[in-house]
């Protein structure tokens with residue numbers, strides 16, 4: 004596993020116990036003032052999309068395409084892409100546009116031997132090369148070798164498929180993939196996946212996941228009875244963050260030696276992979292949410308719900324994971340989504356010219372700091 008600099012599970016628990024005893028929480032050094040304009044400015048949004056194209060951004064979990072021919076097609080940073088596992092077991096990514104007249108060659112997800120364009124039937128192999136052009140004699144100047152699907156840089160690491168659409172960002176702003184731990188493993192079972200659109204700016208949704216300052220106020224009956232208010236371990240690694248939300252039941256690990264502490268089910272780890280991905284490792288399932296910005300005021304949420312790493316995919320485990328996911332969807336997630344919509348509604352009210360992220364909102368400060376620096380590093 005890569006050197007991430009993150010605390011071990013036992014050390015996280017130790018830090019939690021210190022906070023319980025001292026009535027403290029992790030806090031950052033800086034307070035950040037984010038201009039509200041950055042949530043609705045079209046120019047800023049265009050730059051953020053440009054940044055998303057230049058970074059290696061998680062596209063889907065490896066577990067979404069375990070076998071040869073498995074593919075996922077969707078829009079990423081405004082561009083239709085398709086990612087597929089080829090005959091050799093490697094992942095390939097292409098711009099999802101036919102080389103005849105540009106129609107998308109794949110929709111949604113599935114398993115296929117060839118991508119066959121539904122318009123006039125041009126067919127492509129899993130490596131993107133042209134397999135067949137119907138009525139070939141009508142295209143005397145088309146060269147198959149130069150008319151394959153257009154590849155996009157893709158890399159599979161840490162149980163995730165990352166795509167980079169454009170090159171040319173300054174190296175300093177590049178996300179170091181080595182700094183990311185193996186949060187996911189390819190053998191996890193995806194038991195649900197969904198896509199839906201919310202009328203909110205993508206960053207508001209990111210922020211809602213990255214602090215525990217609102218547990219008692221926003222989640223008095225869903226999360227607070229099992230957890231703590233403003234008691235978190237907050238770690239930044241590279242451009243990313245991990246926020247730990249402990250449950251009160253973690254107390255039973257106090258007397259277990261640090262290296263022997265098994266924190267599964269005793270806390271939630273929320274990993275923020277910069278810029279737009281949140282992976283939450285919960286008691287009985289793991290959720291991956293990609294917040295795909297559509298406009299300044301709308302976001303496509305792509306969600307995968309999986310069994311936890313290391314769990315078998317037998318019926319009992321999957322049923323347990325589904326119950327866990329159902330509880331979350333019916334309670335805390337709804338409360339967060341409502342809060343984010345309420346913030347969105349007032350963004351242009353004129354009440355605030357900036358939002359203040361304080362010492363306990365350390366992960367959000369890191370997010371905005373890295374985002375701001377990365378935008379500066381974009382090529383002209």
Ligand code: FES
Pocket residue numbers: 101102103104105106120121122123124125
């Ligand atoms: S646009 Fe795809 S075959 Fe014509």
Ligand SMILES: [Fe+2]
Pocket residue numbers: 211217221222335339
């Ligand atoms: Fe919340």
